[in-house]
Amino acid sequence: MSDVNDTNATQASRFPAYDAAAIEGKWQRIWDEKGTYKTDEDPNKPKKYVLEMFPYPSGDLHMGHARNYTIGDAMARQARMRGYDVLHPIGFDAFGLPAENAAIKHNTQAAAWTYQNMDNALATMRRMGFSYDYDRLVRTCDPEYYKWGQWMFLKMWEKGLAYRATSPVNWCPSCNTVLANEQVVEGRCWRCGSVPEKRELSQWYLKITDYAQELLDDLDKLTGWPENVKAQQRNWIGRSEGAEIDFTLADKDGVTPTDRKITVFTTRADTLFGVSFFLLPPESPLAAELVAGTECEAAFKELKEATEKVSSVDRQGSAREKHGVFTGRYVINPINGRPAPIWVADYVLMDYGTGAVMGVPCGDQRDFDFAKKYGLEIAPIICEKDDPLYDELKDERELKVTSVSWDHAMDAEGYLVQSGEFTGLKGGKHSEAVDAIIGWLSERGLGRKKVQFRLRDWLISRQRYWGNPIPMIHCDCCGDVPVPYDQLPVTLPDNLDLGAGETLAEYAPFYETTCPKCGRPAKRITDTMDTFTCSSWYYLRYCDPHNTELPFSKESVDRWMPVDNYIGGIEHAILHLLYSRFWTKVLRDLGMIDADEPFTNLLCQGMVKDHNGETMSKSKGNVVPPSSVIEPYGADTMRLVILFIAPPEKDFDWDEKAVAGANRFIKRAWSIVWQLSAGAHAGEFDARSLKGQAGELFRTLNGLGARCTSDYDRGQFNTAISAVMEIVNAASKYLNETPAEDRVLELDFRVAHDIVAILAPICPHWAEELYHEALHLEGSVYNEPWPEFDPELAKADTVEIAVQVMGKVRGHATIAADATREQTEKAALAAISEQLEGKTVRKVIVVPGKLVNVVAN
Structure with a gap:
């Protein structure tokens, strides 16, 4: 046996050494020259659209980017070999506040900083060997791209989906711009972490709420999405079935009803008899009106001022102390005629329901805490039958405020007591008591069934420079007027002095214009669009990136959409993914596309963490740049270790030892392929005649090859690589234990070929070099069909x-x-x-x- 080993070791030394830098440089040049990854557009092939979420060019790429793009690249390369016509593009989400801030810091223009970063990132992508069709490159800050974002805004305006309104907004004091509700994460700005303030501003919105029910229903169609992502979207859309109930504002005497109605939304109409106070948020115009000129006004203003400094999430927290001010006014409960005092409370939000809330302290902990603090009534109106209160109150029809010794609210489940003709009915959400009371209110015109959504219209206005200008003009005579289509795009000026604080609103050459309707002097809208508008449709532009007549042709989009495999971070579960789904449905309704949903299968890759288990970030200074692996080991080693170290959806800690181990394997597989292919040739062989180590190797190849293929199809690259490693081990054993004269040369070639082919999606440069130099084959390994493996042939005789x-x-x-x-x-x-x-x-x-x-x- 030692003689065989010595012979094989001698043979291995005669083969070329694995030189990653030379090999990778060589094949990247060849791929560019031959346009290897240019999309074929072959209608005779099934299509596969593989897309990774495009990066923001805040600097060079980091290991998190490398993981995302390597996963997608492996999918795209394997799909080519499986016979698909593959669309695999890349671009940049290039507008945004970081570029503006960097331009100020470095005394340059945002465009110059952004384009330089994009060039750096593209160079790194090419060095990583990603199989992008660079001819389809999209940069959202290019006028030929953002022109169509403006065009689609105007289409939404015409459809009634874009509008301007004055309302309380989330203002980030650090970013100096407004934030959509979705961009306030756990009470803080999603970008900088500052606590937003509430301000009253005139802003532009898109009516995403028109699609709330469809956005909710269609989540059931997304069987290829992770359940936690769909759960987050369901929660954010927040469908609630309940009722709108009309309370009547009492006169200043507190008991005489006026003609004015104040409507609340509730999911628990069964608790209506337990209303002991009525709540308005500090931002409520009605609250300000009720206290104007009264002795309550000063306290109200103080509460409002304090509340503006607290985030919405914190305001709603159950553990936070509640603060309130009595307005001096009352409403009349429509079901029993009892007056309820109107309070302003900081835990009530203007954007929930109607902006008014009925206080039921016996069944809601926050209402209970508020009532205890301010000495308000706590009337038990629902309890379980084993509660002593039930026996005491089960026969009561008229409400009497019973002294309670509770230290917390009830569960608001059980049976109604002290609730008139409804006493004794089972209460709770969707209960007989809810239906009966809503029915009673409806018959008398005092209430009605209502479906309410937590989702609010998408606020897209941003008071920043580096974004897509909103294509509207304000005329004092004509109001808000759209920019004519033939004047698009409205382009950004390139000479603002951002360092001196100059803004679009202060730059007369930008905003001074004439009204397209009447020709009088008018003012261009100086807000730019939320950058999420740019990323909500970029995947459509990739289908037809050079179209100068439309954002894209319907034919091209219908060919490629929806995206088959979409890869990106879980942090985009609500913002980007929800907005993209909305945008897709709007364009469908405009007749521009047929797709209902943009992304069929979604993979949320895990985070890359440092050796201490902390997520890599530039602010922490713990980022591992791809170059730190590519320079000593090569891009293929980096790709291999990224895909092998953990399943794609799991986080992993960066491990230098794993990098070295991956490099040892890639060199070993290189040597094994060269040894197998030396003197070997393609040809048929009788599998049944294979004996000994040859038969064992053939069975291993088929068994593990079939497993590897299945793992690729499921996106489980780590186990696919494990299968390849076992094949390489089996091949090594075969070479070591089989004398040269007993080897089956056709089998040797088949095994070498299949090792190269199944590692090609992961180690592309390595595979191309072996395909040509060791196997002496022409063309590209990616034009080869994926090897076929038969699990039946893995069975031993x-x-x-x-x-x-x-x-x-x-x-x-x-x-x-x-x-x-x-x-x-x-x-x-x-x-x-x-x-x-x-x-x-x-x-x-x-x-x-x-x-x-x-x-x-």
């Missing part, structure tokens, strides 16, 4: 089984893999015939394909 006597192994028997029970028993008894001499066989236990246990005495 014979198997060796253990033969036991009274539970102890006494011998072994070789039997046919498909031997019957009788054949197995016969072979086993023959194998231990000497041990059975003089004994009587009482029982034979057969475990098929594994062992036989003989009971004898």
Whole structure:
């Protein structure tokens, strides 16, 4: 055996060494020259659209980017080999506040800083060997791209989906701009972490609420999405079934009803008898009106001022102390005629329901805490039958405020008490009591069933420079007027002095214009659009990126959409993904596309963490740049370790030892392929005639190759790589234990070829070099069909089984893999015939394909 090993080691030394830098540089040049990854657009092939979420060019790429793009690249390359016509583009989400801030810091223009970063990132992408069709590159800050964002805004304006309104907004004091509700994450700005303030501003919105129900319903169609992402979207859309109930504002005497109605939304109409106070948020115009000129006004203003400094999330927290001010006014409860005092409370939000809330302290903990603090009534109106209160109040029809010793609210489940004709009915959401009370209110015109959504219209105005200008003009005579289509795009000026604080609103050459309707002097809108508008449709532009007449042709989009595999971070579960779904549905309704949903399968890749388990970020200074791996080891090693170290959806800690291990494997596989291919040639061979190590290698290739293919199809690259490693180990054993004269050269070529092919999606430069130089094949490995593996051929003709006597192994028997029970028993008894001499066989236990246990005495 040592002679064979020595011979193979000598042969290996005659093959070219693995030089990653030279090989990778060579193939990147060849791919560029030949346009290897240019999209074929072959209608005879099934399509596969593979897309990674495009990056923001805040600097060079980091390891998180590398992981995202390597996953997508492996998918795209394997899809090519599986016979798909593949669209695999890339671009940049290039507008945004960081570029503006960087321009100020470095005394440059945002465009110059952004384009330089994009050039750097593109160079890194090419060095990583990603198979992008760079001819389809999209940069959202290019006028030829953002022109169509403006065009679609105007289409939404015409459809009534874009509008301007004055309302309270989230203002980030650090970013100096407004934030959409979705951009306030856990009470803080999603970008900088500052606590937003509430301000009253005139802003532009898109009516995403028109699609709330469809956005909710269609989540059920997204069977290829992670359940946690769909759950986050369901929660954000927040559908609630309930009722709108009309309370009547009482006159200043507190009991005489006026003609003015104040409507609330509630999911618990069954608790209406328990309303002991009425709540308005500090931002409420009605609250300001009620206290104007009264002794309550000063306290109200103080509360409002304090509330503006607290985030919406914190205001709603159950543990936070509640603050309130009595307005001096009352409303009349429509179901029992009882007056309820109107309070302003900081835990009530203007954007929930109607902006007014009925206080039911017996069934809501926050209302309970508020009532206890301010000495307000707590009237029990619902409890379980085993509660002593139920026996005390079950026959009461008229409400009496009973003293309670509770230290917390009830669960608001059980049976109604003190609730007029509804006493005794089962309460709770969707209960008979809810239906009965809503029905009673509806008959009298005092309430109605209502479906409410947590989702609010998408606020897209941003008071920043580096974004897509909103294509509207304000005329004092004509109001808001759209920019004519033939004047698009409205382009950004390139000479603002951002360092001096100059803004679009202060730059007369930008905003001074004439009204398209009347020709009088008018003012261009100086807000720019939320950058999420740019990323809400970029995947459509990739389908037809050079179209100068439309954002894209319907034919091209219908060919490629929806995206088959979309890869990106879980942090985009609400913002980007929800907005993209909305945009897709709007364009469908405009007749521009057929797709209902943009992304069929979604993979949210895990985070890359440092050796301390902390997520890599530039602010922490713990980022591992791709160059730190590429320079010493090569891009293919980096790609291999990224995909091998953990399943794609799991976080992992960066491990330098794993990098070195991946490099050792890639060199070993290189050597094995060269040894197998030396003197070998393609050709047919009789698989049934393969014996010994050759037969074992062929069975291993088929069994593990089939497993590897299945793992690729499921996106489980780490286990696919494990299967390849086992094939390489089997090939090494074959080379070491088989004399040169006994090797089957056609089998050698087949194994070498298949190792190269199944590693090609992961290690592309390595694979191309071996495909040409070791296997001497023409063209590209990516024009090769994916190898076919037959699990049936992985089955051995014979198997060796253990033969036991009274539970102890006494011998072994070789039997046919498909031997019957009788054949197995016969072979086993023959194998231990000497041990059975003089004994009587009482029982034979057969475990098929594994062992036989003989009971004898």
